[in-house]
Amino acid sequence: MAAILPGTDAGARDAAAAHQDRLTKPQGSLGRLEELALFMAGWRADPHPRVDLAQALVFAGNHGVCAQGVNPFPQEVTAQMVANFRAGGAAINQLCRVAGARMEVIALDLDRPTADFTAGPAMTEEETLVALNRGAAAIDAAADVLVLGEMGIGNSTVAAALAAALFGGPAAEWVGPGTGAGAEGVRRKAEVVERGLARHPGRDPLRVLAALGGREQAAICGAILAARAARIPVLLDGFICTAAASVLHAVDSRLLDHCLAGHVSAEPGHRRLLERLGKRAVLELDLRLGEGTGAALALNILRAALECHNSMATFAGAGVSEG
Template sequence: MQAPFTTLSTFRDTLLKAPDADQVALAAAQDRNGQLTKPPGALGRLEDLAIWYASWRGTPRPTIDNPQVLIFAGNHGVCAQGVSAFPAEVTVQMVANFQHGGAAINQLSKAFGAKMDVYPLDLDTPTADFTEHPAMSEDECVSALQTGWNAVDPEADLLVTGEMGIGNTTAAAAVAAAVYGGDAADWAGRGTGVDDAGLQRKTDVVAKGLARHRVDDPLEALRCLGGRELAAMAGAIAAARHYRIPVLLDGFICCAAAGCLAKAADGALDHTVAGHLSAEGAHRRLLDAIGKEPLLSLGLRLGEGSGAALAIGVLKGAVACHSGMATFAEAGVSDG
């Protein structure tokens, strides 16, 4: 199904009409969990994860058979301000690496049985420098949202969205600040590894963008301060909700994109779980803002969807225990 929106306004309407979890499946999964051959709560958060997953898949005894990983790549005009330790050409080079199977996300996708695809988004045409102009026109932003939406396989049963784009931690910091408040220094981090001078330059650039684009609408923040890959991730996460596909969120950039959805429509991220806490300084602040507790904390700061892809294994383990374990009655074990 093609994306059912053609403007930011109709995208917002799509978010507001998104389906909720299946309450019948939720209750049945909770009931099943209470009968499994273990002490109550012995599997900790794995129990909550499995029940959450079952509620979105509409069955009390689900399996994860068809996870999908989508990587979106975009280039940023704000790189002209010297905000990254790497040149913009690296985006194109890394896309080729993804396509040839050489990146970390390729290995993690393969390890956890996920199908991975990469979508380069007009890499020859970077977004505008947001210190001077809106990063995207409405048409450009909507086109990226549509690309993300249309990339989601309706038959997938789990989604991870990742990104590649030199300069995109700057865009993500600006979006997060516009949507959730605070100063530029609260959100700007070292990204690809800029030095102290680079971090100050990045902070100043974010502050300049915020001063130029005083937006109080999250989708306008995405358009004016974000990037095509951020918009595409937002579109994909929204499509997953439409298809009731659970989502594992990746790091700071992914969560900045997702945070726009959360502000645009209450409960828009109910079908998502934070895969990990990244080493990008403001990620914890952003997770707190969207109300998510990460599954993993391993000091990762690569992007590419790598932390969320690693968390596929945790969610698979939770679902396998929930759906595969015997009940006390089935095992002939006394439940006390």
Template sequence: MDLDALIAGTDLPQFDEAAAEAARARQAELTKPPGALGRLEELAIFMAGWQGTAQPRIERAQALVFAGNHGICAQGVNPFPQEVTAAMVANFEAGGAAINQLCAVAGADLSVIALDLDTPTADFTTGPAMSAGETRAAMAKGAEAVDPSASVLVLGEMGIGNSTISAALACACLGGEARDWIGRGTGSDDAGMALKADVVAKGVALHGTGTPLEILAALGGREQAAMAGAVLAARAARIPVLLDGYICTAAMLPLWRINPALLDHCLVSHRSREPGHIRILDAIGKPAILDMDMALGEGSGAALALPILRAALACHNGMATFAEAGIGG
């Protein structure tokens, strides 16, 4: 897959307006008042445009969780040790995490991809977190993990310290003060919040003026780069994507900075309690499907939104039209 061509927008697959219009016409014929199903109708039309059919379906939902470790943890920005990342990957693989239960309920096939956990990225307060080559390698791993036959992609991550990474990416890509983007993460107290803000400010001062991909390399992590690669691969295959919360959405900001249209096939699954996530959604103009006061990560919000998407298509495809129901007038 030519990631450079996708990033540049060369032959970028586009939303099928004719299929979307046919889906709108079907919605107008279903046995309900126009617009009565609200965003469920919008979601069905969205899926129609990306699947290129008036009656889209979810045959296979693929869930990918990418895991990485971060050199910035040397600054003490997280109350938990980095060994927790590998322990949680093992928990995912054993079926014991929230994402496992949510994927089982939602009917998604879950894969977990650990990215060089024994070799954390570099501390971005002293130098770039990753080289350009490391960033491209992580993006390629993310792209390779996507099943081109999937109907929808559920995207998530795991990585101790990556709420700090996300704040740095958001600050560099969208501006503002470091403190604007800091949240509690996995449980930072007030002193930890102040430390995170200081660390993010230092990182952005060092690395915040490069190209979007340079910013991703300098401030991001392997799991962020992998998620960006997965989103590009999904676009190439016309697969709609359910993004998770703060960490996942922040990972998309370098792509958004390159071209906002690179995220046209993405839905934001939920609005995290992390304050930075709300700011990102306002900036990129994407409303969340759910608001459940969640801040877990690991794709949990994206998996929880999948049944809503399935419900939207069930109504769209399964409801009778007025003519079929014999209702006139």
């Protein structure tokens, strides 16, 4: 699938690298900032990329597996938090404002949760396709970067199930406290995930998404693919967002080449998941909120990288000897 989608522009990246070598600093001294600037240059096909429009999307969904008691908060909280997002009162609103990102929350049939994956597939193929398309349709093709986040009570259990199904290993290696589950709650989540895996043993990625995933996970996949088609780099958030993206990695590992891991969260499965994907996080701040908060924070680092790349003087321009 990746073969029919745009790839990184090697010429633009090489030109950006040559420009980096002329800036008034020892080569490589800005470390990861230099890497981020070259990443953006390649994907935006521009040796001097800028972020004029940063789009942040938060997809929200509800999950039938909550019937198994995996969530310390009631499902009503999903809709309540969507209202909070729209009123500008959540953490992600503040972080998007600071980072200069235009944020939108997209509620996906909150009054109609997915089915309980311990009893049957969470979604039909048609429901999965609808959610994928809604994610893709939310992309603004004029954006220079996309920040992705999610909201959905119970979706850390869904993320653990997806990760275990796609990469293997016992459920206990993938589950964590989520929104605050104690030891007994984590044990229950692991048991529920194991039951889901036993009921849906297949490894076909898109069937795994339908069987174990949720509408917000499918929408994230659709958004990532649409961003790739438009050459828009993506900042992934934490465990849940990354687990959703892992479905595409399982289809073709190249499908996530335009994605950066915004941060590594405190949810224990996230670091393991990033290792499987070969992604190095931009930040590590012990966040575990979701909503796209870690990805929004990483946008500030990305902007800083581009400011240095585009605005620093060259040795020749500043009259500084290169030694």
